[in-house]
Amino acid sequence: MSAINIEHLTVSYQKNTENLPVLSDVSLAVPSGTVCAVIGPSGCGKSTMLKVAAGLIKDYKGQVTVGGRPLDTRSMTIGFMPQSYGLLPWRTVAENIRLGRKVMGLWQESDEERLKELASRLGLEGLLERYPHELSGGQQQRVSLARVFLLQPDILLMDEPFSALDAITREEMQDVFRELWQQESITTILVTHYVEEALYLGGQIAVMGGDGKISELLDNPAGDTPLRRSDERFFQLGRQLRQKLKPQQPGRGGEGL
Ligand code: ADP
Numbered sequence: 001m002s003a004i005n006i007e008h009l010t011v012s013y014q015k016n017t018e019n020l021p022v023l024s025d026v027s028l029a030v031p032s033g034t035v036c037a038v039i040g041p042s043g044c045g046k047s048t049m050l051k052v053a054a055g056l057i058k059d060y061k062g063q064v065t066v067g068g069r070p071l072d073t074r075s076m077t078i079g080f081m082p083q084s085y086g087l088l089p090w091r092t093v094a095e096n097i098r099l100g101r102k103v104m105g106l107w108q109e110s111d112e113e114r115l116k117e118l119a120s121r122l123g124l125e126g127l128l129e130r131y132p133h134e135l136s137g138g139q140q141q142r143v144s145l146a147r148v149f150l151l152q153p154d155i156l157l158m159d160e161p162f163s164a165l166d167a168i169t170r171e172e173m174q175d176v177f178r179e180l181w182q183q184e185s186i187t188t189i190l191v192t193h194y195v196e197e198a199l200y201l202g203g204q205i206a207v208m209g210g211d212g213k214i215s216e217l218l219d220n221p222a223g224d225t226p227l228r229r230s231d232e233r234f235f236q237l238g239r240q241l242r243q244k245l246k247p248q249q250p251g252r253g254g255e256g257l
Contacts, residue, residue: 002067002076002154004030004053004187009062011048022048024212025062030204032067033185037202039192039245044208046191050157053189054080066155077104079153079186083160085144087132093143094119094128100151111150118146122176138169142176149180156188162197171229174200195241199234207244216244 011023022045030036038046051057053064055073064071066078079100080086087096097115101107119125122142132140141162148156161177162170174197181188192198198205199220207216218241221233228234 002187003032003065004028004036004155004189005063005065005068006049006053007063007065009049009052009060009064011045011052011057011060022212023060026212026214028189028206028214028217030187030189032187034203035181035188035190035201036204036206037190037192037198038206038208039195039198039241040208041210041245042193044210045212046208047159050080050159050189050191053155054078054157056080076155077106077151077153079148079151079156081144081148081156081158081161083163085132085140087140087143089132092129092131093124093135096132096143097124097128097146097150100147100153104151106151115146115150118150118180121180122146136169137165138173141165141169141173145173145177145180149184152184153186156186158188158190160191160193163193170194170197177201195238195245196229196234199237199241200229205241207241 006026006028009023009026010021013020013022026049028036028049038049040046048057052060053071055071055078066076069076088099091099094115097119098107098111101111116125119128122145124139124142124146127135127139132143135143144161162173165173178201190201203220205218205220206214207218209215221237
């Protein structure tokens with residue numbers, strides 16, 4: 001388990017000769033063994049911040065450390081879950097689950113036992129020889145979760161992992177994630193645009209505005225124990241969070257949040 005520290009992060013994209021600023025002096029500290037949910041309107045730079053932490057964007061100003069050491073993808077194991085699940089269509093479910101550890105050169109024969117255990121906990125045991133296109137969205141997401149938890153990364157970065165799922169499956173997958181996460185407690189940044197998801201999964205909630213900055217950092221009063229979705233406090237916090245998000249997205253009326 002490693003804390004993630006992002007300090008004074010500034011990122012711009014270059015388009016032709018134009019400089020497009022996206023993140024401006026963003027700092028975020030995610031304590032070891034916690035989940036930080038990052039929420040904000042589309043286009044505010046959430047994925048960009050995640051890609052920096054994943055080592056995918058290298059051109060930035062500021063500092064990113066993992067477990068107190070400067071980010072280095074060669075000596076650290078970083079779990080990255082993209083929106084689209086990141087499964088290879090020509091590989092079976094079992095091969096896709098093994099892939100994370102194999103790519104990192106960490107695969108050992110003894111991992112096969114853990115793979116089976118994870119597959120059974122995720123209800124994938126009968127699907128291991130199938131290909132991704134033979135699975136539902138929720139099942140594909142389970143494969144992606146199995147892969148990232150089998151990897152046992154130092155940190156976990158999730159980019160709107162449940163957004164392509166229908167509402168019922170999304171809530172089911174949030175529960176599956178919580179259950180797996182509670183055993184491993186991997187330091188996690190979870191990007192989402194759903195208020196409920198941020199409240200349900202985030203120990204901390206960072207609100208990003210359209211100005212490329214974090215406008216607010218909230219401690220989830222429920223801490224590590226999830227607030228039940230039917231809890232009155234869940235509704236109240238949801239209302240508060242929507243209120244904080246509103247001024248930064250005029251005209252959108254909180255759609256999708
Ligand atoms: P979010 O995840 O909050 O939706 P992103 O980090 O994906 O936001 O994008 C932030 C801004 O940067 C957006 O305006 C987007 O169009 C722009 N952007 C993202 N990736 C690139 C890129 N590779 N080149 C140029 N602009 C980009």
